[in-house]
Amino acid sequence: MSSDAPVAEIPGDTLRQRIVDDLRSHLGADLIDSVVKPGDDVWVRVSASAWRETARVLRHEMGFDYFCFLSAIDWMPSPFGKGEDDPTAPPPERDDTIRQGYAGGDTRLQMLARVTSSVLHVGLNIKCDVADADATVDSWIPVYAGANWHERETHEMFGIVFAGHPDLRNMYLPTDFEGHPLRKDFPLLARMVKPWPGIVDVEPLPGGDNDEEGDAE
Amino acid sequence: MTSTESLIDRRQMAYIAAQASDARVNVELETEGMTLNIGPQHPATHGTLRIIARLDGEQVVWAEPSCGYMHRGYEKLTEVRTYPQVTALINRIDWLGSFANEVPFILAAEKLMEIEAPPRAQHIRTILFELSRIANVSLFLGDLGVQLGAVTPVFMAFRDREYVLNLIEAATGGRFHPNFDRIGGLKDDLPAGFVDETRVVMKKLRNFCDEIENLLFGNEIFQSRTRGIGVIPKDIALQYGLSGANLRASGVDWDLRRDQSLPMAWNKVDWKVWTHPDGDSFARCWIRLQEVRESTRIVDQLLDTIPSGPVMAKVPRIIKVPEGEAWVSTENPLGEMGYYVVSKGDLGPFRTKIRSASFNNISVVPWVMKGVYVPDIITILASLYFILGDIDR
Numbered sequence: 190m191s192s193d194a195p196v197a198e199i200p201g202d203t204l205r206q207r208i209v210d211d212l213r214s215h216l217g218a219d220l221i222d223s224v225v226k227p228g229d230d231v232w233v234r235v236s237a238s239a240w241r242e243t244a245r246v247l248r249h250e251m252g253f254d255y256f257c258f259l260s261a262i263d264w265m266p267s268p269f270g271k272g273e274d275d276p277t278a279p280p281p282e283r284d285d286t287i288r289q290g291y292a293g294g295d296t297r298l299q300m301l302a303r304v305t306s307s308v309l310h311v312g313l314n315i316k317c318d319v320a321d322a323d324a325t326v327d328s329w330i331p332v333y334a335g336a337n338w339h340e341r342e343t344h345e346m347f348g349i350v351f352a353g354h355p356d357l358r359n360m361y362l363p364t365d366f367e368g369h370p371l372r373k374d375f376p377l378l379a380r381m382v383k384p385w386p387g388i389v390d391v392e393p394l395p396g397g398d399n400d401e402e403g404d405a406e
Numbered sequence: 407m408t409s410t411e412s413l414i415d416r417r418q419m420a421y422i423a424a425q426a427s428d429a430r431v432n433v434e435l436e437t438e439g440m441t442l443n444i445g446p447q448h449p450a451t452h453g454t455l456r457i458i459a460r461l462d463g464e465q466v467v468w469a470e471p472s473c474g475y476m477h478r479g480y481e482k483l484t485e486v487r488t489y490p491q492v493t494a495l496i497n498r499i500d501w502l503g504s505f506a507n508e509v510p511f512i513l514a515a516e517k518l519m520e521i522e523a524p525p526r527a528q529h530i531r532t533i534l535f536e537l538s539r540i541a542n543v544s545l546f547l548g549d550l551g552v553q554l555g556a557v558t559p560v561f562m563a564f565r566d567r568e569y570v571l572n573l574i575e576a577a578t579g580g581r582f583h584p585n586f587d588r589i590g591g592l593k594d595d596l597p598a599g600f601v602d603e604t605r606v607v608m609k610k611l612r613n614f615c616d617e618i619e620n621l622l623f624g625n626e627i628f629q630s631r632t633r634g635i636g637v638i639p640k641d642i643a644l645q646y647g648l649s650g651a652n653l654r655a656s657g658v659d660w661d662l663r664r665d666q667s668l669p670m671a672w673n674k675v676d677w678k679v680w681t682h683p684d685g686d687s688f689a690r691c692w693i694r695l696q697e698v699r700e701s702t703r704i705v706d707q708l709l710d711t712i713p714s715g716p717v718m719a720k721v722p723r724i725i726k727v728p729e730g731e732a733w734v735s736t737e738n739p740l741g742e743m744g745y746y747v748v749s750k751g752d753l754g755p756f757r758t759k760i761r762s763a764s765f766n767n768i769s770v771v772p773w774v775m776k777g778v779y780v781p782d783i784i785t786i787l788a789s790l791y792f793i794l795g796d797i798d799r
Contacts, residue, residue, distance in 0.1 A: 230733055256647040258761040262748060290731045290748055307644055307658055310665040335646035338769040361474035361798060370482055380486055
C-alpha cells in the first residue's frame with residue numbers, strides 16, 4: 190500500500206511552543222526550563238522526581254508515541270583534554286567550570302532523552318538533572334518498553350542507576366569492567382600511551398595554500 | 407496500551423493452550439527446557455550477534471541477544487577527534503551504507519555553524535545517499551534468500567550491488583568507506599560520465615528488483631515462512647523505537663525524508679512512501695523491495711535536475727563549531743539514524759550521542775521471539791535487518 194494520504198505539515202515553531210505550553214499545564218512546576226529554538230528543535234528540563242511522570246504524560250496524554258533514544262551527558266570538562274598533550278610536561282591549566290547546555294541545569298550528570306510524535310512528526314528533547322550523590326532516576330520501562338536497552342547502556346556508560354529496571358546487566362562491556370567509560374574523568378588510555386598522529390590534520394597540504402577545496406582564509 | 411496488553415495476553419494464552427494440548431497428547435515425549443546458543447559466530451547472524459534462546463521443545467520461551475562483541479566506543483572516540491575527523495569513524499557504523507552515516511552528522515555540524523551546503527552539493531549528497539541505500543538494501547534482498555536456504559538470490563545481489571559500488575567508487579574513491587562528505591559541501595564534484603553510467607545502472611537495479619520479486623517474493627516456501635511470522639503491531643513498534651522499513655511494515659506512515667525539512671533534495675522529486683498493514687516478516691521484506699525501486703526512481707529524477715555551481719561553501723580552514731546542541735536524524739537504509747551533537751566551541755564535539763537504527767530495531771527481539779519456532783528465529787532476525795556495527799557502535 191502506498192500512501193496517498195495528505196502529507197502532514199512540516200512542524201513549525203508555533204506547534205513547538207504549543208507543545209511546551211501543553212506540557213507545562215500537565216507538569217506545573219516540575220517543568221523547570223524550556224528552550225524553543227526557532228526553526229530547529231525544543232528542549233525541556235524537568236525535575237528528577239517527575240522524570241517518569243513526564244514520559245507518561247508525553248506518551249499517553251500528548252501522543253508522543255515514538256521512543257527515539259535515552260542517554261546522558263556528563264557536563265564536566267575532561268581533565269585530560271583531548272589527550273594531545275606531551276605526557277612528560279606538567280599538565281596544562283584547564284577551565285574546569287561546569288557549564289550546562291540548553292535549558293540549563295545544576296548537576297554534572299544530566300539525563301537526555303528524545304521522543305517523537307508519529308502523527309505530528311515533531312520531536313522533543315527532555316533533560317533532567319541527576320543528583321551527584323546517588324545518581325538514581327526512575328526507569329522509563331513502564332511507559333516506553335524500548336527504554337530497556339538504552340537504560341542498560343546508560344547505566345554502564347555513566348553509572349546512573351534506574352530505579353525499577355529489572356535487569357541492569359552490562360550491555361557492551363565485560364561484567365567485571367570497572368568504571369564508566371563515557372564519564373569525562375574516565376581516561377582514554379590509547380591517547381595516554383602514544384601521541385595522537387591526527388594532529389597533522391590541520392597542517393597545510395603540499396602543493397599550495399589557496400587551491401584547496403573551497404577553503405577561505 | 408490496552409490493545410497491546412490484550413495482544414500479549416492472546417499470545418500467551420495461545421502458547422499456554424498449545425503447551426497444554428501437547429502435554430495431553432503425549433506425556434512421555436515431554437521435553438525439559440533447554441538453552442540454545444546461536445552465535446556469536448554464526449552465518450545467520452551476519453556479524454557477531456549472539457542470541458541466547460531458552461526453548462521448550464521447538465518453541466522459544468525466552469530469547470535475548472547479547473551485544474558487545476563489536477563495541478568500538480565511537481561516542482567516546484568522537485570526543486577526542488576534530489569534526490572533520492569524525493566522519494572517518496562514523497563511516498564504519500553501518501558499513502554497507504557508509505555515505506548515509508556521514509550525512510546526519512555533517513548536517514548537525516552545519517546546523518550549529520549556521521551554514522548550508524550549496525544546492526549542487528545538496529543534490530549530489532542526496533544521490534549518493536540513495537545509492538548507498540540501494541547498495542545496502544539490495545544486499546539485504548539477496549541475503550534474505552540465504553537465510554531461508556535459497557542460494558541464488560545472493561549471487562544476483564552481489565552481482566548488481568557491484569555496479570552501484572562502482573558508481574560510489576567513481577564519485578568518492580571508496581567503495582565501502584567514502585569519507586566524502588565535508589562540513590559545507592562535498593570533497594569533490596561528480597566525475598565525467600557519472601550521470602549516464604548511473605542511468606544504466608538504475609535500469610539494471612530495477613531489473614534486479616523484478617528478478618528478486620519473481621524469484622523470492624512469489625515463492626510459496628518464502629511466503630509460508632514469512633507471512634504471519636514475527637508480527638509486530640504498530641504500538642509495540644513505536645514504543646520500541648523501530649524505524650525505517652520495520653516501522654512502515656507495521657502500518658506507520660512515516661518517512662524522515664518526507665516528514666522533516668532538511669537541506670537535502672528529496673522534496674524536489676516525486677516519490678512514494680510505502681507502508682504495509684501486516685507487520686510480519688513478509689511485510690518488512692516487501693517494503694524494502696519497494697524502497698529500492700523508489701530509490702532508483704529518486705536517483706533517476708535527481709540526475710535530470712542537478713543544479714550547476716560549486717560543491718563547497720566557504721568555510722574556514724580550521725573548523726570551530728560554535729557552542730550549542732543539535733539533533734539531526736535522517737532516514738538511513740536501516741532506519742532512523744541521528745546524532746545529538748553537543749559543542750562547546752572547540753575543534754571537536756564535547757559529546758556525541760549516536761542514535762543508530764539497528765540498536766532499537768533489535769531491542770524488540772526479546773518481545774517478538776516469545777513463542778516462535780526455532781527456524782523462525784532466523785527469518786525474523788533477517789527480516790528485522792540489522793548491521794552489527796550499527797548495534798554496537
